[in-house]
């Protein structure tokens with residue numbers, strides 16, 4: 484008997500989990516995650532969620548204006564309006580679902596300031612907000628009998644049929660199966676791992692974007708990458724942990740290799756300017772000082788306040804022998820976030836019938852050319868809920884007959900993928916499309932990436948996680964470089 488679901492949700496980050504919770508008990512949902520449920524960019528989020536909860540000291544128009552300014556007015560105004568107006572409802576819902584937001588002395592959610600925001604409006608759980616959200620949502624999802632959760636389950640293919648999708652899955656034990664679903668919400672996260680250095684989790688290889696692209700979905704602005712100015716400058720680690728904006732929001736000062744403040748030279752907002760501006764300032768100062776050494780200094784603040792406000796950052800830095808209550812923190816920009824993705828409308832519908840996308844893999848237009856801090860968890864919540872609502876509406880009229888019988892097993896065997904493709908792709912993108920991009924290198928880089936991709940696709944390799952991720956990284960790199968080449972024409 485073939486397995487059929489009403490809805491397949493790819494991803495157990497904020498978008499996938501919150502989306503899943505919108506479905507009532509008569510809707511049969513399969514939620515998959517290619518690694519452990521908690522391994523995601525959502526779990527890494529530190530700063531918090533931006534939203535206007537205090538309508539006396541803040542208002543929707545200000546949040547909209549801040550979002551548009553950060554995004555260089557390349558945002559979709561309708562999507563921004565939806566995000567800002569509907570977001571507070573979703574944040575309050577998170578609280579009902581058990582997320583332990585920090586409270587102030589009046590029992591209201593504490594609101595902090597982050598770069599680019601004109602008001603204190605970031606709600607948080609210390610400096611591990613994402614983990615608090617993911618943990619609470621997983622607990623809720625596990626209580627729902629209509630949601631089947633499969634962790635360590637990799638989606639390797641998504642084929643379209645008239646009434647939905649056939650999805651190829653590889654399970655934790657290495658066995659594989661093809662299952663059917665009438666609708667699919669892609670909530671598969673970002674692409675950070677296409678860079679040598681990123682704040683992103685190991686899962687961020689752009690699989691969902693690649694599978695949607697292979698189905699013909701429109702992908703937009705994949706070259707719109709946000710670089711975070713203050714990732715911990717570890718020597719070799721690919722995944723660099725973040726020294727959140729909130730640390731600067733609470734008063735940390737950005738210094739160059741000579742211990743001098745410099746951000747104000749490049750922008751009057753100094754180190755509280757939006758991320759792209761601060762990243763650019765660091766790269767320019769790096770050229771001016773001929774050094775890649777930069778620091779954040781919060782050591783002049785009360786140590787107890789620092790430890791209590793940033794316990795995770797404090798601990799992470801201690802592991803690197805930096806006591807942030809006494810020492811300067813070495814920082815440098817690295818890849819952090821993808822503004823583009825699978826193009827969707829306000830209901831999170833992609834250009835492929837029955838395929839939805841939400842969260843970091845999607846392009847709603849909310850962020851424009853540069854995301855305002857703490858708007859992405861909000862986007863994941865608002866648009867995954869909208870995707871689920873749209874599916875529920877469609878289910879009232881779509882007939883959704885059973886799928887005709889299909890083959891449950893693909894032959895996944897093949898040669899072992901050669902070593903080195905992923906490393907080469909990463910190096911090419913890091914060299915060509917970092918904070919100060921080198922568009923002149925793009926055509927040649929694209930040629931090489933195209934060669935790699937065509938070998939991956941037609942080389943007869945075994946289909947496993949290594950293969951799927953290498954195919955995704957090469958596909959994402961090719962789309963980025965094609966965009967750059969086109970812009971440069």
Ligand SMILES: Cc1cc2nc3c(=O)[nH]c(=O)nc-3n(C[C@H](O)[C@H](O)[C@H](O)COP(=O)(O)OP(=O)(O)OC[C@H]3O[C@@H](n4cnc5c(N)ncnc54)[C@H](O)[C@@H]3O)c2cc1C
Nearest residue numbers: 494495496498517524525530531638672842843857859860
């Ligand atoms: C260090 C860091 C700090 C951040 N801080 C903040 C913050 O303070 N505020 C904020 O708003 N945003 C923040 N962000 C951004 C934000 O966390 C992410 O944009 C958002 O959480 C993305 O959620 P998501 O659900 O779309 O994807 P993710 O949370 O990344 O989840 C993706 C899921 O897809 C699954 N998946 C992927 N490919 C496959 C496949 N082939 N098969 C099966 N499953 C698959 C993964 O296993 C994972 O479960 C931060 C990001 C990072 C990296």
